[in-house]
Amino acid sequence: MRLLPKYRNSFFTRLILSYTILAVVLIGLAGGYLYSQANRMMVDEIARDSQIRLNTAKDYVEQTLLAKFEANLQNTTLSTIFTQQNSNLNYLLDNSWEGQSTRILQFRQDLELIVHANEGASNATVYFHKDNYVVDKNHFYMVPDNSADAAFIKKLEQMIANRWMIRTLPDGKQAMTYIVKLPYENLNASPKGYLFLDIDLKHITQATAKIMSSPLEKLYIFDKSGSLIVHTGDANPEEVSLLQNAISSGESVQEINDEKQGNIVLSYLDGEKSENGWTYAIIRPINSFVLSSEQFKTSIFVGCSLVLLFGLIISYMFSKRFYIPMKRLVQNIRSLYQPDSSQPQANEFAMIGSALNFMGQKIVNLESRAKTNEMKNLVLGASLELEHMDEIPQERRFMVAHIRLIEGYTDKFKQRYADVDETMRFELVCLNPQEAAIIYFLDSNGANEDETIAAHLDRIKEEVREEFRFGAAVGTLVHSLEEIPISYQLAQQAYRYRFMYGPEAIVLHSKISTFHSSPYQFAFDIYKNALKAGDVNGANRFIDEFAAILEKRSLQLETVELSLLQLVSTLYQVVIELDLQNLVPPSNLFDELKKDTLAATIDSIRSLSERMVLHVRESGSHAHTDVILKLKTYIDEHLHEDLSLNILSEVASLAPAYISTLFGEVMKETFTEYVTRTRLDKAAVLLQKEARMSVADIASLVGYRNPQYFHNKFKARYGITPIQYRNANSTVTMAN
Incomplete structure (x- = not known):
């Protein structure tokens, strides 16, 4: 324990750390190589097993599951129900349906039997x-267009028979469909019809999931176009994208790191091995296996730990040997220079460096502070007696940009800006924590300088977006240092137009x-x-046109x-005329509705307008309903007469x-739609009940x-x- 204070925070500690880091790097390289080899062994082992599982899944789906439906349809259903000479199918293929209501009913029951026979x-x-x-x-x-499958039926002649295909049913469900040409026995003749059987894709998915050995394994099946058709478990869009x-x-096998499941292995079976051209893929997490390569990894960790411990001991011995001469040198330096005891030194080199750098750094800081204050005075026009005038190019033109930081501070922004910009000569002046000015030094023969600076600021904005967000405005071009404050003042005025373009816009004074x-x-x-009539669409339409004109003109x-202000005044005039002070209390309405940007202000006005319109419509909704219901009765009683909005107006x-x-x-349909529907519905009733009345009379x-x-309206x-x-x-009446 007494040795620790002696060598603490010294070069001796750094020597030990250096040798230790060297040992860790060498051990890491060797261990990493061995670990990667063990991981490759594991991936190869899983890949071989996955290919076997994919072949098993393919055979089950195509040779067992789907083949069962094909056998039932071709060998059982068609041979026992439809191929007899006097069957309903053969008769209807060769004869008209008219007068054959009984046969059609029986044939529909035959189709129902087919569906029940195939789970x-x-x-x-x-x-x-x-x-x-x-x-x-x-x-x-009677007409195929009336069938929900009309679009699919029109394409039957273009489709390949006796082949499974994936389609979306009219009810939105996914299904596998098998198409057979009719008559079934005569395959070479021109077909007289088609029979197609729809199998619920959910049934295929549930049957396929039963062959998976682990819930962590997921099987995906893609069609020829690469679209997902069958999957076990929950379909993860990220996993589907990785597989595609x-x-x-x-690459038939890939290893990928997933945040939720850790390392996973992706394997797929090419569509050329499938009769339907389908591609089978499987995802298997590595942590779901207990493989021999895991034991090899454990041995690697144990061996590297032992070598690391031995390396620490060697590092200590070498460091002590080399530190003795350095210790004598440090004692001689301390006899010549005594550092400030209130500032602890990290090591011997820090003590020496602090003595040499202290005075130089202090001088640099003072010069930097003086230059910053002078440049700030130059921008604001407070003083033009600059000691650092030689650093500013004289034979140039100047243009000043005003910067307003929305996120971040100007001192850090200045450092970041200097790192990014290497194309233009400038001087960035921090005015306060959120505002800065950039003085650009321009060539005398330049053109469209403000647009060049705006494009430059746009590029800077994109590069520093993760750290800073800012808006800017560019002033006018000036030809002397004395005019720099004028350019900055015009830039400040231009930045007021952030109300039009947003707080992060870059505005040019020459444009505004x-x-x-x-x-x-x-x-x-x-x-x-529109407000008075409760017409929310009309009010919103006017506000949209109002905003578009302000933005484009x-x-x-x-x-x-x-x-x-005129728009808000009109709105408040409606408040007064409709006595809506309870909804919109008297106040400085314009100040409340005006926001930081034009778009936000328009949204606040729109919101208040919609509240007012809703109040107007609710207060008058009962009267509206009574009027329309009376007009509906009038229409129903005068269908045989000419009807128009002008007549209803009277x-x-x-x-x-x-x-x-x-x-x-009120009616949820237009006046024309209601009259047309009511007339045609009444005509349909008369066609059924009044057999002696001619179509023209009806x-x-x-x-x-x-x-x-x-005739055209009825058919439509x-x-x-x-x-x-x-x-x-x-x-139908006779058949019943």
């Missing part, structure tokens, strides 16, 4: 090419000096009427503030545009003077013509 199947559908209609386990569609990158790189001072004449009555800041004594707005709010009875126009809504609709309903 996991969600639907079985047949498309008949002859009469262009579709039957599935639940429905019969590994597959695209061509060209802005218009004449105010734009806004139609504030539109905004006022290059107006001076005072003009923009005047326009905002009935309700309200403006047509106001009726249109109220109608959409069209006239529901308000259509042009039978052809009625129901998918078939009025005659087809009447015949189809009569056929």
Whole structure:
């Protein structure tokens, strides 16, 4: 214990540390090499096992699980139900569906039997090419477009039969679909139809998960395009991205470090080995295995620890041997120089260095402080008697930028700026913790200097964004030192335009000096009427156009503030006229609504407008509903007559545009949509019940003077013509 104070904080300690670090580096290199070899052995062992598991998974999915559905469909279902000569399928392939309601019902039951016979199947559908209609386990569609699978049915002729494919069902679920050409026995002839069976992808996923030996292992299956189709466990987007990158790189095995699972091994089986072209991939955490390489790693740690201990002992002996001459030299130096006892020295070299550097550092600090104060006075115009005038280039032009720090402090920003900028000559002056000025020294033959400086500041901003955030403004070009304060004052004025462009904008005085001072004449009555009518869309639309004009027309800041004041005055005028002082209490409303930026100010005005509009609409909602319901009754009773917003305006004594707005709010559909839907629904009822009435008479009875126009509207809504609709309903009635 007595030896410790003797060698504490001395060169002797540094010698020991030096030899110790050398020993640690050598041991680390050797141990790291051995450790990496052991890790490679582990990865190779896991990779071989993973390839075996991937082949097993591929065989199970394609040769067992999916093959079972193919066998049931081809060898059992088709052979026992559909291939008989007098079966419903063969008959419907060659004949029309008309008058065959019983056969279609029986055939739909056959499809339902197919779905029940295949566990996991969600639907079985047949498309008949002859009469262009579709039957599935639940429905019969006379027109394929009425089927939820219409888009898929249109592409059947372009698809490869007897092959599994992945698709999204109309209800949003994922499914594997198997397509068979009909008739099944005659594969070379032109198909008369198609049968496709949908298997719920969730069923495939659950069946595949059962073959995984550990919950930490995850199996992923990708289709030919690289999209994920099957996965066990929770699908992690990061893991999917890693697997897709590994597959695209061509490396069948990769080791990756994951924050949650530690080291993991990614392996995949190329799609060329799959009959469907699918790629099988597996993720296996290394810590889920107990391998022989782990024992080798333990031996490496033990051996390196023993060698390190031996190295510490050798380091101590060598250090003591070399320290004795250094100790005598330090004693001689102390007899000549006594350092300040209040400042503890780290070691002998620190004591010597402090004596030599103390006075020099003090001189440098004093000169730096004097120069900083003089430059600050130069920028602010307080004094022009500079002792360091020789350091400022005289035959140059000058331009000053005002800097406002949002995050960070100017002293640290000055150091960071000097490290980043090596392209322009400048002098950065710290005015206070948040504000600084940069004096740029420019060549006499330069052009567009302010734009060059702005681009330069943009680049600086991007490079220091993680440490500092700032806004800036650039003043005008001056030709002498005496004019530098003028350039800085103009830069300060330009920075006021951060209200328009945001606190981190870089504003040029040359740009804002060209802005218009004449105010734009806004139609504030539109905004006022929208507020009174409770029209939130109209009010927001006016505010959007108002903001767009202020941003695009290059107006001076005072003009923009005047326009905002007019907008707020219009808003408060509505408050007074509608007696909304309880909602918006009397105060200096403009000061409360004005924020640091134009966008924030517009948002605050918009928020208050929406509150007012909501209050107006809620206070008048009951009356609106009664008016529209009365107009709805009028429409229902006068469908055979001409109907328009102008007619309803006379009935309700309200403006047509106001009726249109109220109608959409109450009925949740436009006036035109409601009239068209009601007329066509009434026509459909008449087509069913009034068999003796002609289509033209029915069209006239529901308000259509042009039978052809009625024909087009009816077909657009129901998918078939009025005659087809009447015949189809009569056929169904007879079948029942």
